[in-house]
Amino acid sequence: MSFSIFSDEYFMNEALKEAQKAFDKDEIPVGAVIVHNNRIIARAHNLTEQLNDVTAHAEMQAITSAASFIGGKYLKGCVMYVTLEPCVMCGGALAWSQISKIVYGADDDKRGFSSVSKQVSHPKTEIKGGVLSTECGAIIKDFFAKKRK
Numbered sequence: 001m002s003f004s005i006f007s008d009e010y011f012m013n014e015a016l017k018e019a020q021k022a023f024d025k026d027e028i029p030v031g032a033v034i035v036h037n038n039r040i041i042a043r044a045h046n047l048t049e050q051l052n053d054v055t056a057h058a059e060m061q062a063i064t065s066a067a068s069f070i071g072g073k074y075l076k077g078c079v080m081y082v083t084l085e086p087c088v089m090c091g092g093a094l095a096w097s098q099i100s101k102i103v104y105g106a107d108d109d110k111r112g113f114s115s116v117s118k119q120v121s122h123p124k125t126e127i128k129g130g131v132l133s134t135e136c137g138a139i140i141k142d143f144f145a146k147k148r149k
Contacts (some may be wrong), residue, residue: 006038011081012132015058015105018045018058019083019139025050029139032058032082034066034075041078042066046065058082059090063097074102083136085112085129095122103128105136 011033018031022045032123034042044061048054059082067073079101086094086104091113094102102125108113114129138148 001018002088008081008128008131011035011040012083012103012105013125014040014043015081015083016135016139018043019136022046023143029143030058030082030084032062032080035052035064035079035081036066036070036075036077041069048070057087057090059086063093067097073097079103081131083132084140085114087111088113091121092100093104096126097123098122098142099125101126101128105132106128106140107133129133 014033015031016031018033019029020031022031027046027049029046031045033040042062042065044058044065046058047056047061059080060140061076062080064079066067066075066078074140075097078099080094080099081103087110088111099122102121107129
């Protein structure tokens with residue numbers, strides 16, 4: 001796959017690399033990157049099993065890392081790319097962070113924040129779904145197919 005630099009597809013492909021790291025650790029394969037001024041400032045993937053922590057979602061890990069990088073709790077001017085639509089917990093954390101934009105790959109019809117309410121996100125946060133949705137959905141499906149065997 002070839003993507004132009006600084007495109008949504010390019011950064012989602014970077015998030016997919018994080019999802020693969022989670023897959024390889026037997027974690028639910030969700031990956032995230034946070035971008036500021038076209039530069040990746042945080043990379044993360046699910047670590048709930050490794051850390052024995054239900055809150056160790058890729059998004060939560062990335063928010064913490066990006067806030068540390070910036071030196072503050074607000075992520076204004078930042079974009080999160082995440083392979084799966086954030087859950088309500090992560091959507092709430094992203095709202096508190098005041099992130100400027102969330103771009104996600106695959107929809108999560110069961111636990112995604114939009115299935116509950118659009119009000120979970122910050123009113124000024126732009127949301128875009130469906131970027132590389134086939135690829136993002138495939139890694140999740142492959143993971144659970146492997147688990148069922």
